[in-house]
Amino acid sequence: MAINSPSAKAVVPNVISSENIESFNSLQNTLSSAIKVVSPLVGALLLSVFNNFNVFILINSLSFLISAILISTVPYNNIKQDSNKQNFVKRLVSGLKYVINKRKILGILIFISFLNFIMISYDLALPYIINVILNKSEDFYSLTISLEAIGGIIGGIVLTYVSKRRKDSNFVSDIKYLCMILLIAGIFKNIYFIFGCALINGYFLVQINAKVFTIIQKETSQEYLGRVFSILFIFSSLLVSPSNIIFGKLVPVLSWNIFIFCSFSIFVMSYIVNKNFIKDN
Template sequence: MESQIKRKGFSKDFNLMVVGQIISILGSALLRFALSLYVLDITGRADLFAVLFAISSVPILLAPLGGAIADRFNRRNLMVIFDFTSSIIVFIFFVVLAIGNSSILLIGVVMVLLSLVSAMYAPAVMASIPVLVEEEKLEQANGIVNGIQALSGVAAPVLGGILYGMIGLKVLVIMSGVFFFLSAILEMFINIPFSQREMNGHIIPTLVNDLKGGFSYVVKQSFIFKCMILAALLNLLLTPLFVVGVPIILRVTMQSSDTLYGIAMGLIDFATILGALSMGYFAKKMGINNLYFWIFVTALLIVPMAISVTPLMLNIGYYPSYILFVVSTLLIAMIITVISIYVITVVQKETPNENLGKVMAIIIAVSQCMAPIGQILYGLLFEAFSIQIYIPIIMVCVSMMVMAIATKKILRFEEGAAAK
């Protein structure tokens, strides 16, 4: 009877974790958005918040440490501790705000602390999914978790903008703290299988050795190492295209109105969510042996992006260029989300439970560190070719085609390695 229930849906523990994720991630996204508006209100300078945001992203480098911790301790307890810690940080921040201290430095410290907790929290979640979900549903489960993260990015600006104007920063801070607290309470009812591993001496040397072992494991496991490189290259080439390139093209090259710009960015977010939530369907059509095909399709979809910003197309009229650009961008956003989730899922299937936290955290840290590098490169390219904006897009297209060919060659001997 139990197995029949599992086949029909996800386990109670996974469902509880998902609800906890929704509450926790929404609370975090609301707070980050509210703080961005507040900094802009009190300073009028977007560059200050950009610096704060960049600094607050640094703790992602500590994700491997969070992974080592996730492999040594009960992951359910870690989630509870991390959410309680976030709520305490937020409540202390509220008290300091209430007594009249609202400095930029204070906001920066709070953002860094919350990002640090988040960097530790994420590996515990990613490492828990494979032990809470049947293997054949792992792609769909990862899609749901990624969809929640993407949805929070869409909902936070809408809800945050409305609530910030209606109730102000202090009430939003309290709401965020309550969200973290409720998530921690909910996570206390999750049962995540855990086997205590023997420690060799003090906890710090043990974690250091675990970290060394984690990096060594990733490098020695040919298939997992290749997947990490693939994830890093995708983040280097495509993530900055959406973060830097798309806004520049819509606002500067096409001179889109606020409304049309907002519609395009909203649709891209929706495509990301749709890709994540439809992962269960795409998982049946994807495999290590045809992964290169999906990367090649992505490269081909970049071609109409480039065409939409050529002088010939722009001279035809605004709407044909805008529609062609947005449609191709939506399809790319959806496919690249599916590819990313699939690669993560394959690695999860191939990694023993005792190494899951470390391996997931290392891949997350390495791939996410590539995005800022790509953003700098894209900034330079789009500035250098501001008149011929289609040139850097064609360069991305060629790079993706080369990547597709390389993926076919380096993974053709790994077909049997991935879990089926």
């Protein structure tokens, strides 16, 4: 997956026309959200029928095989490769230099990495607040996750139909709405506000992801696109462990206030990035 994710994002401009990239990203995120809802149901059904782990491995293997066959049928607009071969380190360094010189892309990479870092606190807070503080059953947490996935499906469908009529840069407005709903959940401290937060959170996160990936795919030179996405996934992955450690300690201390913390942190970072990296580019 570490190799597949950057490659899958980088190849999009070579198979999708520029005006349809955001619609494609929206559809992709919609399907991903739908799979989050459907896959546990399918898994439970298969487990009840077969009750054999080897069957799951076989089905998983077949899914990769089918994916490979489908990908091989996609028409690909291959670009001429640079004749000067570089090793991994040199290519990574050249990618970093390219990102540093492209302020808009640099700002987006910083923001996405920070957003992923902060939202881990949200992911850790949900089960703690629902199961420990509110003393609700696991069914409530499962419902919350399902609502977030449903919100993602709705957000992806909406963006698919309106993407051609809106600017990519309006993801900043989506961030404001995301911050607002997180703030409301932290203030009112109610399970129903958590449900609403999860639904709207899923809606806007899918839209934000689709829009920022579209900007990167449109603004980045084809030669550097794979390296830019690799850098994004590297830094996002590096932040996962420290984020889990830090927020694993903070969530029990801050409790409901973790939502308020998320809201203000994301808002401040988005303001800094928009003002210094995106607004004038």
